[in-house]
Amino acid sequence: MSAFVRGVGTSHFGKQRDTPPTRLAAIAIREALEDAGITDPSRIEAAFVGTVFGAAGGGIRALHAGGITRVPTLTLESACASGTSAFAEAVHAVRSGRYEVVLCLGVEHMTSQFGGAIHPEQTDPEGRSGLALPALYAMTASRYLAEGAVTHEQLAQVSVKNHANALANPRAQYAGSHSIAEVLSSPMIADPLTLLQCCPISDGAAAAVIAAAPSEGGVEVMSVAEGTGRPWGNGSPHVWGFDLVAETARSAYEQAGLSAADVDVLEVHDAFTIGEIVTTEALGFASVGGGGELVERGVTAKGGAHVVNPSGGLLSRGHPLGATGLAQLAEIVWQLRGQAGDRQVPGATVGLVETMGGGASGVDGNACVVALLQGKGQR
Amino acid sequence: MSTNLDPLDPRPRIEPDGRIAGQRCTACRRASIHPVQRCPACGADLERAGFEPTGAVWASTVVRIPVPGREPPFGLCYVDLDDGPRVLAHVRGIDEPVPVGRRVQVRGMTDQGDLEVEPT
Numbered sequence: 001m002s003a004f005v006r007g008v009g010t011s012h013f014g015k016q017r018d019t020p021p022t023r024l025a026a027i028a029i030r031e032a033l034e035d036a037g038i039t040d041p042s043r044i045e046a047a048f049v050g051t052v053f054g055a056a057g058g059g060i061r062a063l064h065a066g067g068i069t070r071v072p073t074l075t076l077e078s079a080c081a082s083g084t085s086a087f088a089e090a091v092h093a094v095r096s097g098r099y100e101v102v103l104c105l106g107v108e109h110m111t112s113q114f115g116g117a118i119h120p121e122q123t124d125p126e127g128r129s130g131l132a133l134p135a136l137y138a139m140t141a142s143r144y145l146a147e148g149a150v151t152h153e154q155l156a157q158v159s160v161k162n163h164a165n166a167l168a169n170p171r172a173q174y175a176g177s178h179s180i181a182e183v184l185s186s187p188m189i190a191d192p193l194t195l196l197q198c199c200p201i202s203d204g205a206a207a208a209v210i211a212a213a214p215s216e217g218g219v220e221v222m223s224v225a226e227g228t229g230r231p232w233g234n235g236s237p238h239v240w241g242f243d244l245v246a247e248t249a250r251s252a253y254e255q256a257g258l259s260a261a262d263v264d265v266l267e268v269h270d271a272f273t274i275g276e277i278v279t280t281e282a283l284g285f286a287s288v289g290g291g292g293e294l295v296e297r298g299v300t301a302k303g304g305a306h307v308v309n310p311s312g313g314l315l316s317r318g319h320p321l322g323a324t325g326l327a328q329l330a331e332i333v334w335q336l337r338g339q340a341g342d343r344q345v346p347g348a349t350v351g352l353v354e355t356m357g358g359g360a361s362g363v364d365g366n367a368c369v370v371a372l373l374q375g376k377g378q379r
Numbered sequence: 380m381s382t383n384l385d386p387l388d389p390r391p392r393i394e395p396d397g398r399i400a401g402q403r404c405t406a407c408r409r410a411s412i413h414p415v416q417r418c419p420a421c422g423a424d425l426e427r428a429g430f431e432p433t434g435a436v437w438a439s440t441v442v443r444i445p446v447p448g449r450e451p452p453f454g455l456c457y458v459d460l461d462d463g464p465r466v467l468a469h470v471r472g473i474d475e476p477v478p479v480g481r482r483v484q485v486r487g488m489t490d491q492g493d494l495e496v497e498p499t
Contacts, residue, residue, distance in 0.1 A: 119447050125389040125413055126467045129493045130446050135455055139438035146438075146479035190440045191476050231419040233457075233465035234409055239438075361467070362413045 003094040004218045005373065006101070006211040007036025008330035013204040013318035014173040021054060021109035022065035024205035028323075029066030029105060032207035037215065038101070041067040044209075045099040048090045049075040050082030050106040051322035053113045062107050062205070077322075078367030079357025080269060082106060083206060084325025087353075088224045088369050090210045100212045106327070107205040108320035114201055117189075126361035134198050136358065137272035138190035140239040145192060147289070150277055152192060154292030156183035158273040159196045159315060161301050166312025168342035173202050173318030197273040202318030206326035208333075217376060219336045222350075223255035224371040229364025236364070238288070241275075241356055244365040245282035249354070252370040253284070260284035263306055263372070264348040265335045267328035269356040270313040276300075279354060280308060283370070302345070310335065310343045325355045325369065336375030350374050389414055391466055391494050398429030399485065399494070401463060410464045430463025432485035433499075437465055439476035448491070458483055458496055468496040 009031025011024040033041060047068055049059030059075035078085040083106025090104045110118075117134060120127035126136075144150040160183060166175035178196060186195040214220065229244040236243075253259055260283060268283070270276035277291035285306055286294045294300055300308035311317050311331040314324060332351035334340045351373045357366040391412050392400045401412045406423035410430065418425060439456040442449075454470035456477050469489050470477050477483065483496040 117444055117446075123387075123389060125391065128388065128390050129455075129467050129469065130442065130449050130453065131455060131467055132442060132444065132446050134444065135440050135442045138440035138442075139455075139457055142440055142476060142479055143438040188441075188443050190442045190444070192440075231409070233412075234420075235459060235465070362411075362415070362419060 001095045001097060001212065003091045003221045004211050004214045005208055005221060005329065005333050006215050006218060007032045007038070007209040008207070008333045009035055010171060010206040010327050010330050011204050012171050013202050013320065013327065015111050016203040017111040019203065021058065021107050021205065022062050024203060025062035025105055025107045026066040028205040028207040029068065029103065032103070032209050036209035038209065043101055044068055044071055044103045046071050046093060046102045047073040048086040048102065048104045049073065050086035050325060051075060051108060052077055052079060052082050053108065053110065053321065059105070062105060068103060079359050080271060080321050081325055081355040081357035081367040081369050082322045084328070084353065084355040084369035085226065085367055087208060087325060087329055087371065088226050091221050091224050094210050094212050102210050104208045104210060104326055105205065106323040106325055108322040109203045110201040110320055111203055121359055124359065124361050127359065133359065134193055134272065135190040136240065137274050138193045140278060141192050141274040143239055144274060149289035150292035152184055153180050154277065154296050155197060155273045156180040157295045158270060158276045159183045161295060162270060162309050162313040162315045165302065165310050165343065166316035169312050169317060172312045172316050173200055174316045175312060193272055193274070199271045199314040199319040202320040204318060204320035204323045204327065206323045206330055208326055208329055217337050219333050220374050222258060222372040222374050223252045224369065225251035225255065226367065226369050228367055231362060232364035233362065239278055241358060241365045242278055242282050244368045245279055245354065245356055248368040248370045249283045252372055256372040258350060258372055262350045263352045264350050265307045265310060265332065265345045266352040266354065267309055267311060267313070267331050268354040270309055270315050271319055276308060276313065279356065283352070283354060307345045310340065310345060325353070328353045328355060332373055336373060348375070388492060390492060393485065393488060394429050396429065397432055399432055399460065399463060399466065401428050401430050402426065403428040412464045412466050430460045434458040434460040434483060436477050436479050436481045436483055439479055441473065441476050456496065466494060468494045470496060
């Protein structure tokens with residue numbers, strides 16, 4: 001059985017401390033329902049919510065604010081991939097015939113939780129030792145640099161590209177025409193990652209309507225794969241998270257009967273610059289150590305063969321954890337419908353969404369979701 | 380005072396003989412430093428093991444942002460222990476990351492209860 005993305009919607013992304021998460025969620029839900037042509041919210045048969053740091057019951061409050069009550073509701077937490085996990089479960093529920101029309105919601109209000117970076121989790125062995133998330137990715141970057149698998153300039157190029165892409169995204173938290181030198185000379189966060197190579201904390205929400213029946217201009221979910229990492233850290237040859245993304249992607253490509261070469265546009269997990277480079281390798285767009293050259297040659301830039309993060313990505317659009325996966329999905333749906341405005345990748349037909357969540361040490365990632373989507377083609 | 384006396388503290392500990400306390404799988408021989416009850420790789424039972432306090436830096440950074448309860452900057456590295464797993468360790472008094480590949484040895488625990496290494 002097939003599943004289609006009938007509608008998507010998002011709030012603005014940014015530091016919106018005075019806008020409660022219920023309001024951000026209601027904005028996203030309203031836009032997604034309208035986009036799906038649903039005037040009566042009671043047509044929604046079930047809801048799947050992704051959120052990480054909010055209070056208990058936050059998902060239900062958010063749905064309530066958006067006019068969705070009574071229906072079976074599941075709230076999922078899988079770190080940065082929470083929204084994408086909600087999407088994956090919604091797709092499976094529709095494909096199994098359990099429901100015909102369901103809602104996915106991702107929401108996060110981070111400025112009310114953190115003044116700066118996400119606090120390391122004190123019940124985690126490495127979190128308790130102060131391994132903040134920028135430091136985890138900095139470790140990966142240090143390893144790549146030492147192996148000659150990437151250069152500082154290639155890392156910075158990811159930030160340059162994504163901030164420039166966000167200039168065309170009115171809902172992005174940050175945007176800018178930065179030079180490689182500016183990126184590298186911004187304040188050091190965790191060596192070698194500088195401020196402009198790290199995503200900000202953000203508040204935002206995103207939603208999607210998944211249905212069994214196609215709509216005009218509908219986008220079909222060709223596949224969605226989920227996984228949790230195997231044990232990591234006993235002489236693991238690959239950097240943290242690489243194998244999880246690679247294995248999840250393999251499953252997604254196989255189910256869809258597609259390969260990396262077929263993908264026109266991608267939204268991937270670039271919480272830190274090194275993340276985008278490693279991810280493009282794990283997704284099969286380059287061999288290990290080839291991701292830096294990919295961005296340097298412009299393959300992943302606007303006008304390239306595989307445009308990565310046309311929205312600006314997490315680095316520039318912002319990264320309200322629970323909302324991120326569905327914001328990525330929204331961007332790909334707009335791209336595949338030809339509705340992405342000045343960000344439009346001409347002729348985009350096949351899109352990919354990848355999100356990777358971490359924070360539990362000992363495993364190669366808390367969760368990874370990779371989805372392949374296909375539009376009807378637009379020229 | 381070492382916070383490592385807290386029974387809920389999940390961080391690695393050092394045995395009186397100077398080795399790092401851990402476990403090894405009775406089936407696949409995989410070493411674990413985390414407080415696990417079964418082998419995370421194959422699911423078999425575990426036996427206690429101690430790992431030599433020497434190894435090589437696998438990856439390295441200096442954290443320069445505020446982290447609750449800690450004063451930046453502080454050095455962190457992943458160390459591949461010579462006969463054990465990869466462990467996260469602090470490095471004292473550095474302004475630049477310890478080079479990847481550098482030999483290190485465990486010098487003890489920090490005042491805050493973290494494993495600490497120094498270059499050899």
